[in-house]
Amino acid sequence: MSNSISKGFKTSEIISIVISLLILALAVLNSAMQIGLFNIPTVTFSVLAIFASSLVLWLFVAIDWPSILCLICLGFLPEVTYGQIFQQSFGNTTFVFLFFTFLVTHALEQTSFLKRVSAWAINSAWAQVSPWRFVFAFLSVMLLISTFVSPTILFMIAFPIYEEVMTQFGLEKGDKQASKLLVALYASIAIGTAMTPINHVFAITAMGLYETAYGTAITNGQYMSFAVPAGLTIFLILLVSLKWIWRMDLSNVKLGEIASLSDLPKADKKEKAVVSIFSGVVALWLLPEVLGFILPGVAAFLKSAGIAFPPMIGSLVLAVVHVDGKPLVKLQEGISKGVFWPSLLIVAATLTLGSFLSNPDMGVITLIESFLTPLLVGLSPLLMVLVFILWAALQTNFSSNLVTVSVVTTIVITIAGSQVDLPINVAVVASLIGFMASLAYMTPPAMPYIAISIGSGWTTAKDALLYGFYLLLWSAASAVLVGYTLGSVFLSQLS
Template sequence: MERQRLAMPMPKLLKILVSLLIIAVFWVAPAPAPLTQVGMRVIGVFIGTVLMLSLVDTVWPAILAVALLGRTGVATLNEAIAGTLGSWIVYFVLMSFVMTYALNKSGFTDRLVAKFMSMKFVSKSPWVFTISMATIGLILACFMDQVPAAAFMLMFANKVYEELGYTKKDAYPHVANIMVIYAVIIGGAMTPISHSLALLGMGIYEAAAGASMSLFTYLAFGVPTGLVLYVFLTVIMRLTCRNVDMSKFKDFDVQRVLKHQGKMQLRELITVIIFFGTVVMWMLPGIAGMFTEAAWVTALNDYGITFWAILSVVLMSVISVNNEPLINLKEVMNGQINWAILIFIAIGVYLGSAMSAESTGINAWITSNITPLTTSVPPVVVVIIITAAGVLLTNFASNVSTITVMTGVGVSLALASGGAINPAGIALCTTMAGSCAYLLPSSFACIAMLHGNEWSDSKKVYIFGIIMMIASSLAIGLVGYSVGCALT
């Protein structure tokens, strides 16, 4: 028997020690006002946790972060646990995973992938194929919440990689996953349909400026601005990923996939009806709200998207074909759900919320340091500064808090500018900026899902995330603001 001894690779040990040292330094360092000591501790936990999640492991640092946050003063341990595993986002993601698993198990995903891969247009070249796949994510996210859209697109894309013969170490899936999820993020920022973030920003503007803003105004602003961003995404990915191996496309025989597709059976049909019926219920309140304020629309909004996801999973567990349910939920929960990804998402979302808590003073510090930068500079520069600050903040903290803080700051500056800055225009910019999360797991559940996906490379996410942050700041601050001013 080999003698056992305590041992760990030195690089891994150093990464852990450096991360813990950062946490310790922020824990005892004095807090510059208006930051609080609680805020300093939370920042330290945030930086140390992100480093360990990125460089060491994606599970135990998340669990450690919950314990540490419970000692920072921003929340008790019980509150931190409830805010992570007890969050509605985590429950919603779990239900989305079960729904997409059921769709995959029914055979519909294979059918959809085969249909997509056999289309003459998308098969013209590997890049046309990749951009087409990302465009599906963009369009889907325009009409439904980004989280289920991201879950569906990751499942769809991962099936494509398997059919093409790629492995999880190949570069192409890593690049394609980034394009697909970033397209989902942009699509969700383009419209107010089923997107609470857009409605939040519009509501803050209306309260601060005392003027109304229609859903059509946001739509007319968001679509062209988002399309500019999406074009930039495709161009930058195309130019910087020329050396990605796409030889698998040359050897791929689409007939090999098509021949496995038979007639749709009852089990598959019912699963598809339940799945897409749920998608309709997610989208219906948002679409209907653009045309009417009837009581039934308000009632549907009150249910929320998680209710319909839960109902969908229950129906799939109860409805049986040939004495077997569409899904055996116990088996799915025990053997098919990646709980490590859920824990990863849970701490990512909660870290963003903790950073934005009032007791940390972080939002107040950001506001007090941004406002002086906007004095004695041209209005367009003020708009770009505010927009860039919104993009930066939402990639580290909660997008809800980002939109709340930055829209409030932007509209206040505009109202005090004597007409030099358009209040509605800057409100539209800060609202869209708050949805442009590309970088860290703490920024958005979709990005946490991207980092946690086994076909993804976090290093590439960071590189392209920074590029997209810069692009979003400029596109929204220049193109978006001009469009917003023309509409209001």
């Protein structure tokens, strides 16, 4: 990797990088050994070293990735948390998380990796045995990829493959079987989106609203501990429904390899490097849960660093590592093409709005308390959870997902912060609202992929509405019975 890095920099830049690293190494040695160089307090020396090394890099190398390195180094100072750094630099941890995650995912999307994974599943000997195995492989691989890729971007990759599958099956526009499979395709992508917060703004926004209100973060691992089982339950119901309830008829279809996935070039050095880095980012997200008993110190650091730390590290590595003289990601290009700014803007507005709505001085708490208390008193915990889940489910299928997250989550948190004694785990409910906001099945305003599907002629608004509503009811049931039940156990330490 060091050879790859050196090929992308001029000699003067390499010298500057070495000088910068030596300054940082001196600060680490001074801190670890408590040497007290120049009779300067250790923390003061460390701050000055970070400033000096950053200045060298800014003046003689670049301003983008050295800035990320500067933020990372500041997080290692004693009594300093990454939450404080994000608050003072970008304003909010959730904003930072999405920004850097967009960058890391953009690098992955520029490779053939996603198509390669699809080809591995669809063109496999196992999938070619029968039409139902083929459909299972197709939907399963889309479910898997959607757990870490934006749903709209994935659908734009999957839709041409779907059309090629329809040609292979001998199905035409207007065919009921083609319509059912298209609904199942985008439903699978929606379910995978709900299962993890990785690169998925809906769940992250809900978790961010909870953290803003309670000062406690919900980790990716905690979210996935109940969201993955709930999502897999919905996916299983989808598969069962597709065959035995919707009665999709595949008796006359012909199987064969998908041509567009058969001639992919071999993975080059750039793709392998990008996939490795992306895998490392995902691993860092999940390690705090795994290392809790093995390496408690490392787990504690990763937890305190928060969810924005791994993609920030990943973005730095992608910008620094060069293959064939070019960086894996040019930050300026990644920021302009890979970062979805409208999502970041609404997240910023949502989190700020949520903090004001939950502020007792604003009077909203009192108003909501007086209106909703008579309605909530006497309801069982599961019924109360069901009310909020159904609310989020229906609203997200007729309006903006992020607006749904903002409104429903904020109201739940606001009620919980009032005098109303809610007998529910607010952390789990908030997370499940983000979960349900990902499950857009029914109408064009819900998600772009539904509008594209209906507009393509392969399905109709009626089919999307009917099949989508059917799935939505099962999704709400799974969120309550599976998601909330497991979440209440795994997140019992949270309120």
